Amino acid sequence: MTRKQRKALHATVVYALIILLCLFALMPLLWMASTSFKTSSEQFVSPPRWIPQNPTLEHYAKIFFPTRISSGSFQIYFFNSLFISFMTTILALIVALPASYAFSRFSFPGKDAAYFAVLGRNMFPLIVFLIPLFSLMRILGWINTYTGLIVAYMTFTLPLAIWLLKGFFDGIPTELEKAGRIDGCTRFGAFMRLIVPLTASGMTAAGVNTFIQAWNEYGFARQLTESASMRTIPVGLAYFFTENTSDWGGLMASAFLFSVPVVILFMIIQRFFIAALTQGAVKQ
């Protein structure tokens, strides 16, 4: 083989494997979309068709224009998911912002231990925290309330938000605050007026990430809510199956609507997120 032939063979093998991996990666999303546009009878035909023969919007129509408004409709789940994820994001950012700044800039005693405790949370399964949180929420009377779920979501959103924001603060030169102090700012004033505006991109990345985490959460949402009107979408998806019917079309249409915004949001922030994820693990 000549050098040129070997190069061509190498490229062919690489592209073939990459195409296989891409198909594997995209297959569930594509099959989800395909099923969501099929009529209820076409879902069950053999051999399975990837392109629907009689594409239909009936499953989406069911979601957007339910024939009967029940307390368990997709719109209510959607509103709950949106509201809870949004409020979780706001609260997590407000709490995480000063904390991550302190972790980035100050050198007070106990800093390492506190930072370790914050990040250590991610080493343990959320479900283990659910037993004590359940009893705590019962004492506080927050079972089946938005407040209960939003506060409970701090368990896993806060550590990641602090970690991401600290990375951004680390990248801002300390000279800025020094200059601000000389101009007569208080330390907190310098933080609020000079540093916070510079972290807009960091806040966006941490905020979007928090939002996605809250949006996708399942275990807490299922256990800390009771009535159908409090369900979020991940919990609501499980109720597409009643005793006798399996509405795969409706389930796939809802799951598709639920996934697409998140995948797009993730693609937008992936550069920030990947930088934070690999920092520390990779020698620079």
Add this chain to the structure above:
Amino acid sequence: MLKQIWKHRWDYPYLLPALGVMGLLIVYPFFYTIFLSFYDTPSSRPEIFFIGLDNYRELFNDTTFQLVVKNTIVWSIFGTLCPFIVGFLAALLVNQKLRGLNFARGLMIVPYAMGFVPASHAWRWILHGDFGVITGTLQSLGLIKDSIPFLQQASLIMPSLIMINTWKSFPFVMIMLYAGLQTIPEALYKAARIDGASSWSQFWEITIPQLSNVLMVTTMLLFIGNMNQFTLIEIMTGGGPASLSEIIVTWIYHASFQTLRFGLASAASVLLFLVLIVFSIFYVRALTRSAVQGG
């Protein structure tokens, strides 16, 4: 020490909200779980009774729990190994100097970006024994006659779940190892080629040693993430049938909120804590080592 604290006294207010929330939601639950693991918590009555180590004794003698531990080991090891191999391969592929690979890398991140809940429902439908796309395609090709009950047949449940986890987690491995590959100086490979080293020996003698830290960190994160995986298994199988796919976290959930044995579930949680703390120490070691080397 006290002088230091006094000197830095104005640092702490920044942390106050975070520490308050963390104390309430993380430190308190942690100690409450340990406390509850020594108590009997009858569901019929509001009181709890101190029973010493009885919950732990019951766990050790419970044959179902032994099966659950075995499942957790199989799931964690193979659920780490398979995504690791596929993800490493993907990282090596997208690291080649060819056109269009950035775009491919973007597509391959999709499983990582999708939530566990919709992804699990999609896979439940794909693996459906009678109407799933895999069974249907294989049948129409004449490769199989009967349907394949991926999520019902004992020998197929764990492999199916591990395959789904491979799909979900390989992009994470790819992201981490691709970032690692990018930092290896090209000069090392050049020198090796001048010395006549084959691609194979370049891989083992340059790539692997240069990646050792990121390999360690990625493996630990993946392993810990798998041990903690609740949503995927709960939605795919609910731990069933007959506890065949139950792992410790799903068992804890079912023991607490289905059979209402909070004390027993807490004892299992404490055991899980202990195991995870050991793994976390390895993880932190790998992280600090890479930080020291990175300077």
